[in-house]
Amino acid sequence: MIPRYESAELAAIFSDRRRMQLWRDVELAVVRAMTDAGELKSSEVAPLFTHEVEIDDDFVARVLAREAVTNHDLAAFVDVLQADYDTPAARFIHFGLTSSDIVDTALSLQIVAAMELLLDGVDHLLATLRSQSLRYRRTAMLGRTHGMAAEPTTFGAKLALWTLALDRERTRLVRAREQIAVGKLSGAVGTYSNIAPALEATALSSLGLDPAPATQVIGRDRHAEVIMALASTAAMIESCALEIRHLARSEVMEVQEPFAPGQKGSSAMPHKRNPILSERLCGMARLARGFVVPALEDISLWHERDISHSSVERMMVPDAFQLVFYMVTRFDRLVADLVVHEESMARNLANTHGLIYSQSLLLAMVRTGLDRDEAYRIVQEATTRVLAGEGELGDLLTKDERCPLPALMIEELTSIDRLLANLDPLFGRLTTLEGSRWNSNS
Template identity: 40%
Template sequence: MIERYSRPEMAAIWTEENKFNAWLEVEILACEAWSELGHIPVADVKLLRENASFDMERIYAIEEETRHDVVAFTRAVSETLGEEKKWVHYGLTSTDVVDTALSSLLRQANNILRKDLRTFVDVIGEKAKEHKHTVMMGRTHGVHAEPTTFGLKLALWYEEMKRNLDRFERAADGVQFGKLSGAVGTYANIDPFVEQYVCEKLGLSPAPVSTQTLQRDRHADYMATLALIATSIEKFAVEVRSLQKTETREVEEFFAKGQKGSSAMPHKRNPIGSENMTGMARVIRGYMMTAYENVPLWHERDISHSSAERVILPDATIALNYMLHRFTNIVKNLTVFPENMKTNMEKTFGLIFSQRVLLTLINKGMVREEAYDLVQPKAMESWETKVPFRQLVENDPAIADKLTEEELEECFDYTFHLKNVDTIFERVGLA
C-alpha cells in the first residue's frame, strides 16, 4: 500500500524485514520442536537461537541466482551459522514456513484491526446517544418519508458494526492456522508434534488437514469479511456525503482552520474524507475477488496465489486500518445541524404526516381504500400548490368532519413517530 494510506503500526507488520523475521522464527521454533523430540541436540538449538540472522541484501543476491526466495533465505541464514546450520529447514518445505509465517503476520494485523473496530463501535455508540432525540427527516428513495432521529441513524450503524465485529472474529480465527506437514501434507518427513509446537508458540492452531499449503478458502472468507466491513464504512460515508449536500446541510465533516476545499473556489467545504472511504472500499472489494480466484489451486499446490497475496493481504489490512482510523475521527468530530434538520422537515408542507391522517381515518371506521383515496389527492395538491397539507385536510369536510380538533392535532405531531426511540436504543444496547 502506498504511504499515503499506510499507518505506521500496521505498515510495519508487512515490511520485508518483518516477513523474514517471521520466517526465521518458524525455522527456529521447528528446530526447538525437533530438539524436544530428541532429534536435534539442545546445544545446536541454543546456537541457532543465538546466532541465526540474515542480511536482506544477501538474500536478494542469492535469489538472483536461485530464483527461489525461501532457498535464498535459508542459505543466507546458514551463512551466519556454524555446523548447526544443517538443521535449518530440516524436514520442512517452503510453504511450511511461508504459510505459517503469513498466518502469524495476519494474527498481528488482526490484533490491530480488532482494536480499531472496537474503538469505532464505541465512537458510533457515543455519538448515537448524543443525538438520540435529534429529530430529522427520514427519507426513502431520497424523498421525505416520516420523522426519525439522527441518533437512530447512528444506532443502525452501531448495530451493523457490532455484526461486523462478530464476523471479523470468526474470519480472523479462520486465517490464524499454521501447517508444517511437508510437501503434500502427509508429514512424511516431519513429526506432527513439530507443527503443534510451532503453532502453539505463535498463537496459531494447526490445520486439521492440509496439502503443501493452507487452503485458500480461509483467506477468501477473510478478505470477504474485510470487504464487507469496508463496504459498511462506505455506506455510512455515503450517508454523510448526502447529508452534507448544500441543499441539505444536516451534517458536515469537521473543517479545520487553514484547510482548503478547492484550488479554484475559496468557499468550498467538501466531504473529502467520506469520499475517500468510497474509493478505499472499492479497492478492498477488488482484492476480495482476487482472493476468491486464489482458492482453486492445482492438486496439492501451485503458486498462482502467491504473487497475488503478496499484494492483496498487506494492502487490504493496511487499507482497512486506514479507513477505520479516518472514519472514526470523522464520526467523532462530525458537525451536526439540528436546526437545518428541522427546517428540512418543513420543506414538504406537512406531507410527512399523511400516514397518520390515513390511519386515524381508518381508526374512525373508514375503509382503508376510501380513506386512502381521500388523503392522497390532498397530498398531491399540497405537492403541486405548496399549500400546507394540514390546511387542505382541515378545509375538506369529507376528512375534517370525521376528526376532532384533538385528533387532528395528534396527526401532525412529530413526537408520535419517536415514541419508541428508547425501546430501540435498549435493543441495541445503547440505553
C-alpha cells in the same frame, strides 16, 4: 500501498524484515519442538538458541541478493540464515520442511497481527459511533426513502444503526481471524512424511497457532474469508460515507465534514466545503471490493499446490489491510468531528408542511371504519395540494368534509414525538451487544 494512505504499523507487519523474522521464528520453533520430542539433542542445537541471528536491513539485503541467484525467496533465506549461524547445528534449520510450511505459517502470523491492529481500530470506531448516537438520540430529522421525504427519524437512530452494522462487521472480522490463525508443518504434500503431527502441534502452539490439515499449502478459502471480511467492512463504511455525502449537499445541509483553519475546499470557488473525506472513503471501498475476486480465484490451485496465488497475495493482503485500516481510522475521526446542523434538520422537517404524517393520518381514518382505499385517496389528494403550496396537511384535512377525524385528533397525530416514541429499544441494543470488547471500554 502508496505513502498517502499507509499505516506505518501495518507496513512494519508486512515488511520484508518482519516476514523474515517470522520465517526464522517458525524454523526455530520446529527445531525446538524436535528437541523437546527427543529427536534432536539439546547440546547439538544449543548454538541456534544461544546466538540468535538478527534479521536487520543488512540481512534482508543479503537474502535478496542471494535470491537473485536461487530465484527462490525461501531457499535464499535458508542459505543466508544457515551461513550467519556458522555452526554445524544450522544443518537442522529447515529439516524435513518445505517452503510453504514456513511461508504460509508466517503469513498467518502476519495476518493475525494485522487483524488485531484493525480490530483495535474498529473497537475505537464503535465507541465513537455509540457516543455520537446517544448524543443525538433525540435530534429529529427527515427520514428519506428513494431520496424522497418519508417519516421522521433521529440522527442518533441513524448512527445507532451504523453502530450495530459495524458490530456485525466486527463479528465477521473476528471469525476470519480465527480461521486464519493456523499453520502447517506437514511437509511437501501435507502427509507428515518427515514431521510428525504431534511435533507440528507443539511447534505451532508455541507460535500461537493451531494446526491446519493441508496439502502443501493452507487452503486459500481461509485467506479469501479474510479478504471478504475486509471488503464487507469497507462496504459498510462506504454506506455511511455515502449518507454523509447526501446530507452534506447544499440544499440539504444537515451535516458537514469538519473544515480546518486554512483548508481550501476548491481551488476556484472559495465558498466550497466539499465532503472530500466521505468521497475518498467511497472510492477506497471500490478498491477493497476489487480484491475479493482475486482472493476467491486463489482458492483453486493445481493438485497439492502451485504458486499462482503467491504473487496475488504479496500485493493483495498488505494493501487490503492498509485500505480498510485507513477507512476505519479516518471514518472514526470524521464521525467524532462531524458538524451536525440541527437547525437545518428541523427546517427540512418543517418544509414538508406535514407530509411526514400522511401514514399516521391514513391509519387513523381506517381505524374509524373508513375503507382504506378511500382514506388513501383523501390523504393523497391533500398531499397533492400541499405540494402545490396550498397549506399544511393537517389543516387541509381538518377542512375536508370527507375526513372523519376531529381537529384535536389531527393535531395529536401530527406530532414528531409520537412518531419517535418507540426508539428506546434501538438504543438499548447498543449496551447489550454480545461479545463486543468495545462495549465495556466505552
